[in-house]
Amino acid sequence: MDNGGARLIEHTERIKHALADLCEPLHDVFTQAGTHPLSKAPAEEDRDNNPDFSGRDYAWFRTHFVRAFAHNRLQQRTLDPWRLTGDHWRNGELWMANGEFELRFLHGLSEADVPAPGSNRARAAYYCNPPLPMMPALFGSEIDKLILLWRLNPLGEPSFRVVRTIGRWKFGGTAKLDVDFPLPQSSEELINMTFTPSDDGIDLNLPNEENDEFGAGGISG
Numbered sequence: 001m002d003n004g005g006a007r008l009i010e011h012t013e014r015i016k017h018a019l020a021d022l023c024e025p026l027h028d029v030f031t032q033a034g035t036h037p038l039s040k041a042p043a044e045e046d047r048d049n050n051p052d053f054s055g056r057d058y059a060w061f062r063t064h065f066v067r068a069f070a071h072n073r074l075q076q077r078t079l080d081p082w083r084l085t086g087d088h089w090r091n092g093e094l095w096m097a098n099g100e101f102e103l104r105f106l107h108g109l110s111e112a113d114v115p116a117p118g119s120n121r122a123r124a125a126y127y128c129n130p131p132l133p134m135m136p137a138l139f140g141s142e143i144d145k146l147i148l149l150w151r152l153n154p155l156g157e158p159s160f161r162v163v164r165t166i167g168r169w170k171f172g173g174t175a176k177l178d179v180d181f182p183l184p185q186s187s188e189e190l191i192n193m194t195f196t197p198s199d200d201g202i203d204l205n206l207p208n209e210e211n212d213e214f215g216a217g218g219i220s221g
Contacts, residue, residue: 008132012179012195015146018101019162020187025077026070026148027158027185033069034156038062063107066152067092070105101144102126108149108161114175115149117168127165132178148183 033039039062041054053061071088085102086095094105104126109115117124126145149161160183167176184190
């Protein structure tokens with residue numbers, strides 16, 4: 001393994017350990033949001049008194065509700081050194097930081113896709129991390145900008161995917177990533193993951209089978 005590959009693995013291990021303390025809290029609060037009555041169709045006998053927001057017309061509302069619920073619950077927890085950042089009143093921003101990494105939550109478009117940055121300059125700049133093998137030599141201790149893609153399956157159970165973007169691409173194009181791995185339910189599972197460098201970035205070796213992901217599309221976050 002060359003020095004670039006070794007640095008890539010070392011940095012990915014730092015990301016992994018930094019996120020370990022978020023595994024259980026994020027799965028917990030997003031499960032609460034995804035299984036909340038407002039996220040599901042009411043029982044037949046309750047339809048006269050409770051609105052049904054389960055249809056396609058209200059997908060936008062469910063996305064905003066999940067982000068708002070998660071933000072509210074995370075505010076009530078001590079997650080040091082992580083803290084909530086950004087302005088949640090501004091279209092439901094759900095951002096976190098720990099002094100070493102920034103983390104922005106986006107609703108995943110699909111299981112495979114990573115939302116393109118679009119034309120917003122601030123968002124596009126966030127996507128432009130320096131490639132990891134170059135980072136220690138050229139950029140020192142610059143803060144890493146990570147994206148956490150979240151999705152809910154039909155039962156309201158969440159799945160998360162961590163990506164580190166290294167440039168812009170157009171809608172429908174190939175995402176530019178050098179780190180891409182699922183965030184499991186427990187910190188122990190995450191710590192036990194191993195990574196190997198490849199031509200496309202980091203390959204993940206899971207100790208157990210990966211759970212299937214399902215959920216509606218969307219890029220709000």
